[in-house]
Amino acid sequence: MSLEFYTAKIFEMKLQLQIEMNKALFLRNPEGSELGKNILKYSILLIHKNGFELFTFKKLAEHIGTTEAGIYRYFENKHKVLLYLTAWYWGWLEFQISFQTNNIKDPNVKLKKVINLLAKAAEDDEQTSYVNESLLHQIIIAEGSKAYLTKQVGEDNKQQFFKPYKDLCKVVGNIISECNPKYKYPKSLASTIIEMAHFQNFFMNNLPSLTDFGKSKQESEIVAFLNDLVFSSIKKDKL
Amino acid sequence: MSLEFYTAKIFEMKLQLQIEMNKALFLRNPEGSELGKNILKYSILLIHKNGFELFTFKKLAEHIGTTEAGIYRYFENKHKVLLYLTAWYWGWLEFQISFQTNNIKDPNVKLKKVINLLAKAAEDDEQTSYVNESLLHQIIIAEGSKAYLTKQVGEDNKQQFFKPYKDLCKVVGNIISECNPKYKYPKSLASTIIEMAHFQNFFMNNLPSLTDFGKSKQESEIVAFLNDLVFSSIKKDKL
DNA sequence: ATTAAAAGATAGTAAAACTATCGAAAAAGA
DNA sequence: TCTTTTTCGATAGTTTTACTATCTTTTAAT
Numbered sequence: 001m002s003l004e005f006y007t008a009k010i011f012e013m014k015l016q017l018q019i020e021m022n023k024a025l026f027l028r029n030p031e032g033s034e035l036g037k038n039i040l041k042y043s044i045l046l047i048h049k050n051g052f053e054l055f056t057f058k059k060l061a062e063h064i065g066t067t068e069a070g071i072y073r074y075f076e077n078k079h080k081v082l083l084y085l086t087a088w089y090w091g092w093l094e095f096q097i098s099f100q101t102n103n104i105k106d107p108n109v110k111l112k113k114v115i116n117l118l119a120k121a122a123e124d125d126e127q128t129s130y131v132n133e134s135l136l137h138q139i140i141i142a143e144g145s146k147a148y149l150t151k152q153v154g155e156d157n158k159q160q161f162f163k164p165y166k167d168l169c170k171v172v173g174n175i176i177s178e179c180n181p182k183y184k185y186p187k188s189l190a191s192t193i194i195e196m197a198h199f200q201n202f203f204m205n206n207l208p209s210l211t212d213f214g215k216s217k218q219e220s221e222i223v224a225f226l227n228d229l230v231f232s233s234i235k236k237d238k239l
Numbered sequence: 240m241s242l243e244f245y246t247a248k249i250f251e252m253k254l255q256l257q258i259e260m261n262k263a264l265f266l267r268n269p270e271g272s273e274l275g276k277n278i279l280k281y282s283i284l285l286i287h288k289n290g291f292e293l294f295t296f297k298k299l300a301e302h303i304g305t306t307e308a309g310i311y312r313y314f315e316n317k318h319k320v321l322l323y324l325t326a327w328y329w330g331w332l333e334f335q336i337s338f339q340t341n342n343i344k345d346p347n348v349k350l351k352k353v354i355n356l357l358a359k360a361a362e363d364d365e366q367t368s369y370v371n372e373s374l375l376h377q378i379i380i381a382e383g384s385k386a387y388l389t390k391q392v393g394e395d396n397k398q399q400f401f402k403p404y405k406d407l408c409k410v411v412g413n414i415i416s417e418c419n420p421k422y423k424y425p426k427s428l429a430s431t432i433i434e435m436a437h438f439q440n441f442f443m444n445n446l447p448s449l450t451d452f453g454k455s456k457q458e459s460e461i462v463a464f465l466n467d468l469v470f471s472s473i474k475k476d477k478l
Numbered sequence: 479a480t481t482a483a484a485a486g487a488t489a490g491t492a493a494a495a496c497t498a499t500c501g502a503a504a505a506a507g508a
Numbered sequence: 509t510c511t512t513t514t515t516c517g518a519t520a521g522t523t524t525t526a527c528t529a530t531c532t533t534t535t536a537a538t
Contacts, residue, residue: 028515035516051390056494067517072496142388149381151290153445162446169449184451185464191442191449192435192468199434200427206392207401210408210430212423225424229431232471267484274485295525309485311527 017127019091024159025084028074037130038064039074043081048135052082052143079150083161086147089140090164092125092133093117094171107178112227114172118197119222141198169194180234189233193226200225256366258330263398264323267313276369277303278313282320287374291321291382318389322400325386328379329403331364331372332356333410346417351466353411357436358461380437408433419473428472432465439464 018031030036042063047055055078057071064070075081097117101110122133148162156162172190176183183189200211200222208214213221257270269275281302286294294317296310303309314320336356340349361372387401395401411429415422422428439450439461447453452460 033515053389057496058494067519068495069497069518070516073515077495145384146388148446149385149441150292157446166446166448185467186451187448188439188442188450188452188461188464189468191438192431195434195438196431199430202388203427203430207387207396207405209405209426211427212425213427222427225427228424229428229468229472232474233468235471272484296527297525306486306488307527308487308529312484316526 017092017095017125019088019095021084021087021091022160022163025080025087025161026075027072030074030084031130035064035066035070036074038066039071039081040085041130041132043085044132044135044139047082047085047139047143052078052146079147079152082143082147083156085136086140086144087161087164088131089133089136089144090168092128092131093122094164094168096122097168097171107175108231111172111175111179111230114175115193115197115226115230116223118194119201119226120219141202144198145195176230176234180236182236183234185233189230193230196229197222197226256331256334256364258327258334260323260326260330261399261402264319264326264400265314266311269313269323270369274303274305274309275313277305278310278320279324280369280371282324283371283374283378286321286324286378286382291317291385318386318391321382321386322395324375325379325383326400326403327370328372328375328383329407331367331370332361333403333407335361336407336410346414347470350411350414350418350469353414354432354436354465354469355462357433358440358465359458380441383437384434415469415473419475421475422473424472428469432469435468436461436465 021029021031023029028036030040039060042060043055046060046063050059057068057075057078061068061071075084097114100117101113104110104113122137125131125133148156148165150156169187169190172193173186176186176189200213201219203210204213204217204222208217212225260268260270262268267275269278278299281299282294285299285302289298296307296314296317300307300310314323336353339356340352343349343352361376363371363373387395387404389395408426408429411432412425415425415428439452440458442449443452443456443461447456451464
């Protein structure tokens with residue numbers, strides 16, 4: 001986990017987990033005030049409920065009990081809110097991964113653990129009161145790729161907005177290379193796992209004929225599929 | 240290829256390829272008039288140039304030399320235009336696949352051909368004057384998933400708007416099953432190939448550190464990665 | 479030649495996406 | 509504690525987007 005733009009800190013007293021965010025994502029730090037925390041909390045609730053397209057600062061303000069102008073003091077526009085939430089999620093997930101794979105030596109076991117964390121619904125983490133990780137996970141599934149599928153992707157990338165996502169990919173890619181140093185596509189396989197953990201979930205629930213899990217709708221099946229995919233690919237004794 | 244909602248027809252005289260479209264996608268058939276064809280042509284040009292978010296009927300009308308109201312007679316809203324273009328593309332691609340794999344018996348060779356067609360840039364097909372397939376391919380890469388990543392996905396699916404995409408997935412899934420009838424995830428592997436053919440392309444060009452092709456930026460490398468991924472997964476002598 | 483459909487021209491509305499200003503309240507510093 | 513700065517709430521206004529409506533002219537079909 002990089003220390004440049006985000007780090008995970010644990011304050012023992014309050015057991016509060018804080019992900020340090022890229023300051024260019026916001027005009028005023030939303031984690032620094034009650035209003036700001038409410039903006040994050042209700043953004044998650046509203047984007048989850050109505051989708052990103054129907055999410056507006058006006059509606060958000062009404063739900064919080066403040067005004068549109070109040071929101072604009074924190075975020076330039078709703079795209080920045082989405083970038084903030086996705087960056088937060090990837091940072092949080094990388095922390096979960098580094099925490100939960102901490103004393104695992106076998107990279108194969110580690111990789112399995114990572115696939116599990118990627119594909120299984122997050123439980124709401126009590127350590128962050130204003131972020132509902134479970135809803136945020138569903139937002140990432142349905143809206144996450146809209147953060148980068150834009151014409152400004154180059155600009156946003158220059159400003160390091162995708163650093164948490166890229167860092168996570170790097171971590172996963174490195175584990176893949178540990179499993180098999182000769183495997184030729186560790187980065188592409190890493191981004192494939194991450195994207196497919198979410199896309200297969202979306203398809204399973206919305207366009208089930210695109211998956212083999214339409215009947216059961218069990219996340220564990222996505223995990224099994226990804227494990228098969230990954231470990232077939234990186235197996236050492238391939239021709 | 241299904242005959243219900245779209246079929247490919249070749250008129251020998253004009254050598255004109257026509258993809259039959261789901262009528263619920265439009266208010267007036269855009270292929271039936273000059274204005275309609277211009278709407279398709281300039282929609283492709285403008286979405287490609289500015290991205291779907293900045294694409295408006297006002298700008299489109301100005302480029303064509305008609306009025307906003309004129310566009311609304313053909314399409315209910317811009318989301319329907321995106322659905323139309325994606326459906327058209329998947330229909331066209333399925334035709335290309337069935338045409339180009341026509342007399343191939345070996346399903347493994349067939350699958351390789353499919354991966355090639357999915358991942359390699361389409362050349363502009365002279366048979367359709369008002370659709371630039373090359374630009375459309377790039378639109379599918381950057382905007383394609385926005386067609387289904389919405390809250391209306393269930394409604395849109397009921398109206399069969401994703402049928403061409405699902406049909407293509409089915410075709411690819413069937414080829415996978417032909418290669419190895421015991422492979423457990425043919426549909427999920429099919430949707431993974433299709434999505435990754437596009438996502439790896441987007442990443443390669445916009446967030447290169449998420450791939451192993453950032454240096455060369457060659458589509459042939461994506462093809463190699465997908466071939467390795469697929470044929471490792473479906474290999475019969477796996478443990 | 480008649481008439482039905484398509485296209486052009488114009489107007490107007492509601493909501494979204496902002497920007498600007500002002501005064502009250504709350505927090506921070508001296 | 510008093511003062512200054514920061515934050516917030518309230519209000520107002522602009523531009524653009526996303527439509528709907530109507531009327532007239534042009535084009536196409538019978």
